[in-house]
Amino acid sequence: MTKKFNQYIGKAGHLAVMSEFLMRGWNVAIPEVDVGDDIFVVEDEKGLFRRVQVKTATATNRKGTFSAKFQLSIKQLSRTSDVMVHYVFITRHNEMWTKPIIIRQDFLLDHFENNKVGSQYEGNLTLYFSYTDDKVDCSGQDFTKYIGGFGDFQKIEH
Amino acid sequence: MSAIKIRVNKQLDGFTFAILPSVREFVKTLFPGAHPANTLFISYDTASGFDMLQNGLEKQIYPMLLGVDRERLRKEVTEIEFINTETGKSEKVNL
Numbered sequence: 001m002t003k004k005f006n007q008y009i010g011k012a013g014h015l016a017v018m019s020e021f022l023m024r025g026w027n028v029a030i031p032e033v034d035v036g037d038d039i040f041v042v043e044d045e046k047g048l049f050r051r052v053q054v055k056t057a058t059a060t061n062r063k064g065t066f067s068a069k070f071q072l073s074i075k076q077l078s079r080t081s082d083v084m085v086h087y088v089f090i091t092r093h094n095e096m097w098t099k100p101i102i103i104r105q106d107f108l109l110d111h112f113e114n115n116k117v118g119s120q121y122e123g124n125l126t127l128y129f130s131y132t133d134d135k136v137d138c139s140g141q142d143f144t145k146y147i148g149g150f151g152d153f154q155k156i157e158h
Numbered sequence: 159m160s161a162i163k164i165r166v167n168k169q170l171d172g173f174t175f176a177i178l179p180s181v182r183e184f185v186k187t188l189f190p191g192a193h194p195a196n197t198l199f200i201s202y203d204t205a206s207g208f209d210m211l212q213n214g215l216e217k218q219i220y221p222m223l224l225g226v227d228r229e230r231l232r233k234e235v236t237e238i239e240f241i242n243t244e245t246g247k248s249e250k251v252n253l
Contacts, residue, residue: 078243078246079167079244080165080167080174080176080243081167081169081174082169082197084197106176106178106179106196107179109178114178114180
């Protein structure tokens, strides 16, 4: 896969995730300058605001299972502000997107600091997700509970 | 857990104090009925340069964030560690 195609898959992932938020009744926006957050997600009526970081990967097939590798900035993960970042991980597998794995920043940081998930290199954290049947594992931690975890994005009726 | 860790993020217009989910669970176990918050934001004028620890603000913060009053906290917890999320530096406060 070329570096150029990575940009295509990254953008496709963003748009797929944005589409999900829109279907749940949340408004979305992409910051004009691409630093930090990928998407701003807003509940229009009350002005509830959430920050979203989308991480995309292509699946590596294994025997009866597949895995995906994601990279994120440890600095951004560690900087807990009043509006936590929601990390959304999606994987392209068999010409389809997997269900999004949504982990709020404080939960992911807790896994990193206390469960030692992922590996660190030059300020980045690399996470390996292993998908088996309907389960997802990361460094021995069960991430299945985060699949489709839209709990902080309850459906809004318009 | 030797100390309760509170993460402090100094922003342009104030401070955000946060505890991780494992700390919230720890507090709930230690103090049944406690309702720890995820974050607490204290707003100031832009770029106030306010120094939280020199002004004793932390004494007001941790009971609110942890959802436990100071007297109850003192019985079970000896110190609280405030971690600057920008620098990684920490300061311990005895209860």
